[in-house]
Structure formats: C-alpha cells, structure tokens
Amino acid sequence: MLLVLDVGNTNTVLGVFEPKSAEHGAVHYGRLIANWRVSTNKTQTVDEYGVLFRNLFAMSGLDFGSVQGAVVSSVVPPLDSTLREVCERYFHSRPLFIEPGVKTGMPVHYDNPAEVGADRIVNSVAAFEKFGGPCIVVDFGTATTFDVVSRKGEYLGGVITPGIGVSADALFERTARLPRVDIRKPPRVLATNTVNSVQSGLYYGYLGLIDGILERLIAELGDDVTVVATGGLASLMGGGSKYIREIDDLLTLDGLRIIYERNLPHVRRRADSAAGNSENAGPSAVPDVGSNTPKHD
Numbered sequence: 001m002l003l004v005l006d007v008g009n010t011n012t013v014l015g016v017f018e019p020k021s022a023e024h025g026a027v028h029y030g031r032l033i034a035n036w037r038v039s040t041n042k043t044q045t046v047d048e049y050g051v052l053f054r055n056l057f058a059m060s061g062l063d064f065g066s067v068q069g070a071v072v073s074s075v076v077p078p079l080d081s082t083l084r085e086v087c088e089r090y091f092h093s094r095p096l097f098i099e100p101g102v103k104t105g106m107p108v109h110y111d112n113p114a115e116v117g118a119d120r121i122v123n124s125v126a127a128f129e130k131f132g133g134p135c136i137v138v139d140f141g142t143a144t145t146f147d148v149v150s151r152k153g154e155y156l157g158g159v160i161t162p163g164i165g166v167s168a169d170a171l172f173e174r175t176a177r178l179p180r181v182d183i184r185k186p187p188r189v190l191a192t193n194t195v196n197s198v199q200s201g202l203y204y205g206y207l208g209l210i211d212g213i214l215e216r217l218i219a220e221l222g223d224d225v226t227v228v229a230t231g232g233l234a235s236l237m238g239g240g241s242k243y244i245r246e247i248d249d250l251l252t253l254d255g256l257r258i259i260y261e262r263n264l265p266h267v268r269r270r271a272d273s274a275a276g277n278s279e280n281a282g283p284s285a286v287p288d289v290g291s292n293t294p295k296h297d
Helices: 044-061 077-090 118-131 163-172 194-220 235-238 249-263 264-275
Strands: 002-007 011-023 026-039 068-073 135-140 143-149 155-162 226-233
Touching: 002 077, 002 249, 011 044, 026 044, 026 249, 044 077, 044 249, 044 264, 068 077, 068 118, 068 249, 118 135, 118 143, 118 155, 118 226, 118 249, 135 194, 135 249, 143 194, 143 249, 155 163, 163 194, 163 264, 194 235, 226 235, 249 264
Parallel strands: 002 068, 135 226
Antiparallel strands: 002 011, 011 026, 135 143, 143 155
16 A cells, blocks of 8 residues: 655645556556545654554554555655654655655746745646646645646646635634634625624635636636646635636645656665665665656745
C-alpha cells in the first residue's frame, strides 16, 4: 500500500492507495481505499503521530505493516522532520517529500518557482492528468488558491486569497456582538436574523470573490477552461459557483500518488541507500533528478 499525506496549515489529509499492478518492475497503485482528515498539530511528537496513524489504520481494518511507500506534501516546514521520522520508524519507509529534485512532469512558469507551494503543484499535476488542460484548480483551504495549467500541461501561475474561514475569524474577532456561526449556505440572501445575515455575507460574499476571480482568469486564458474545486469546502462553495464544473475533494491525494509513481525508480534507490547506510539517509542525501518542482512555502 501507498501512504499519502497532505499537510496543510489547518488540517492534514491522509490516504492509502492499494497496489494495482507491476509493469517492468514498477508498482502502480489503484483505488484510494481509506482517507482521513485530522488537525495539523505542530507540537505533537513522533510517537504521538505514530499512535494516531496506527489508530486510524486499525479503525479502517488496514494492516499497518503493509505500507510499502509514503509521499508527503507539506506547507508546514516545522513538521517535516517529525513526519519523516514517523514514516521511517513506524512504516519502515523513507518518505518522498514534494520538493526540489522531485520529478513532476510539469514545467513551472513562475518568476521564482521556489515560491509555489508544494500542494499547488500536486493539485495541478492531478487536475491535468484527470481533466486535461487548460484547467484551473480552486483549493479551499486556510488560504484559497487558484492555479492555472495550460493546454500543454504547464503551470502558469495563480491567485491567493484569504480562505473563507480566515475571513470569518477576522470578522468574529473584531466585532463585539456578532456571534460565531457555522459556514454554510443560508436559506436565502435576504436574512431576517443575525446568524443568517452573517452566513449570507460570508457565503455569497465569498462566492462573489470566487466567481469574480474565475471570470477574469478565464477571460485572460481565452480558451475552453475546466475549473476544478478541491479542499475542505469544495462541495459547499463549488455547488454555488457559475464556473466550477468539477468537484474533487481528494484531488491532492491523487496528485501525490501520480508524482510518487513518476519517481519510483528514484525512490527505490533512496530506500536501498537508506537500508545500506542509515547514517547518511537524511534529506541532504537526496540527489537532484532534474525537476522544476519548487519547495513549498
């Protein structure tokens, strides 16, 4: 099995893919057989994460010892060393981090490719693989990101806005009497109570932001564009958008699987090296294999 981890500022999403086939000595992975969303905790220790992961596997009836590989996309650098050790200690697998030196198959046309978050590249790779190009990925996370992929499969750039949760938190923290409410679609735009008034402003106001940016991006691309939504609030916001046509909550996990498979020969060399000389198996031992993939921010 393949363990994939998408580490965000607020939540961490984990998934497990089952082996599918082996061609010319390369293992390919099939369907996603389990996935979980947990809070990202920068203070948890290696053993605490190990217990958490083991319990998640047990609840889903999965064999903890059947994991053959792991791949991680992280935008929380302080957790990288912790998760690396978790994978090595509990899964006996040296994880592949999405960072410079990892083959993605996607050229990055950004002024400074190192500024692009790893999750944004992973999403773009998955969207192009599943839906073709040109396409736009809207990822509803702590920040909402818009990432644009060309017809040729090139990462062209994007837009970053505060997430709807961040906007809601700012409103509640700076007002004395407005209540904290669930983010949901209200019965109608015109509200007759405070809770629905806040919900209407958050939902329809943010939906206007989403569609306003998408309208301008589509106009700039000047082509038939597929817009894909992912992230925790993809279903909520994507259902009301004029432009979002595909909703894929687990797009990032698919992208991690795709990139892992593209790096399998390199991953094997790293694993063999780690087994033969564990003292030199740190991240500095990973050679560059010629990719434009940036390190996450």
